[in-house]
Amino acid sequence: MPAPEPQDTAEPATERAPKMRASNVSVFYGDKQALKDVSIDIHDDRVTAFIGPSGCGKSTFLRTLNRMNDTIPSARVTGHIELEGEDIHASAMDVVQLRARVGMVFQKPNPFPKSIYENVAYGPRIHGLGDGKSDMDVIVEKSLKRAGLWDEVKDRLQESGTALSGGQQQRLCIARAIAVDPEVILMDEPCSALDPIATAKIEELIHELRGRYAIAIVTHNMQQAARVSQRTAFFHLGELIEYGKTKDIFTNPREQRTTDYITGRYG
Template sequence: MIDTLIPTPTDTAEPAVEERTPKMSARDVKVFYGAKEALKGVSIDIHDDRVTAFIGPSGCGKSTFLRCLNRMNDTIPSARVTGTIELDGEDINSAAMDVVQLRARVGMVFQKPNPFPKSIFENVAYGPRIHGLAENKSELEAIVEKSLKRAGLWDEVKDRLNESGTALSGGQQQRLCIARAIAVDPEVILMDEPCSALDPIATAKIEELIHELRGRYAIAIVTHNMQQAARVSQRTAFFHLGEMVEYGKTSDIFTNPREQRTQDYITGRYG
């Protein structure tokens, strides 16, 4: 057992059937920036009944891998991705995959809240409008309200939907970005250090929201905060120097890791 200050994960509400068909499946995924290999053969499954956390020191490849899951690395000219990533059995890197539709199905919440310079309403309505998810104004209003409620923000903003989203506090802006992501009814939500710029109270609200969204969406979260990974996830993957060193139940990773590098990181010997 490892003596740390990290709370013991509980893996609460673990499904009775241990393994089911994964929502997303990655096999031997490598990422190159020019000649530099940034990610070295990562294989992992992401399920829709649990939160999967990616942990590891800065520059270890965890955010690079997360961006592979909705092809955000396509926006980097020097990036090249090899291996296979499937969403419900479909190869997301195939020529037949519509990248716009992929990013609607696999939403992303970034490290720094990035609301559009539009009203709160228009921030959430933007995706459903361009994807044709509402036939009229009342349907669009219903989607906005439902999304803001799911993001735990409705009661705070329902009387000022026409105000700018950028006028909200940092924590509210991040929940607005989550509402914007879920407004297009995604299947997977990727979160890249969503609490790193937030205070403890706002962080607690985001973590509570992750618990509430679990089961409705497959969720993968990158975090530098090991306590946060222990609190919100049921599975954890440890990355180091471009490799995925270890992956398993969060409780096992934090209390009884198989790899020495994992133990050294968890106990603060490096990172």
């Protein structure tokens, strides 16, 4: 199988400090080590893709970035993760606030069983954003516009979010993440449950959101990684094998294991 060709995704010109920095991060579930000494920077002017075979640790790593692994009783995380220079495991770090700053979009669209409007308004309301209904109306409209959904739902905001198509539900979940004005958006295989047309819309949306938010995406689809990202990290058996510019990873990988995965020898 030929390696996917990366698109011309306009390499960022500036070398700014990363929005998030992970250093020597390991994750254990009980006695089992799922991730070994991973160090990656996440920048706000580029999309970073995590690729690798199933069970290689890419989703586990993504979930360390907003402490989602805290919800698993047996999980233990070592190493250091910073958001804007702040240690996300520091005692002063409010986890609820962290997850507002570092939003998550899951593999399967998971809108709340509420109206489209309430799906988007829920986060801003619990975080005390906006005074009164007119402010909330503005937040909801802006978030739905940024998620590329406004024109499709503006006349049906009181209908249930679960009545939308799968692709629309996923864009609603992205609008919900955007509504609390995050700094980072994590996407865990956001297109794996969607058809090709809905997938293309989500990919287009990722392009539009780049530069406004730092974006990290886990994908099992190498063509997708090549299309949407400027940086790619290849994981295998819990280790970060290679991390660099997407075009280099796909056209001139340094590691034999990366070459083998990208050319379809395993995975």
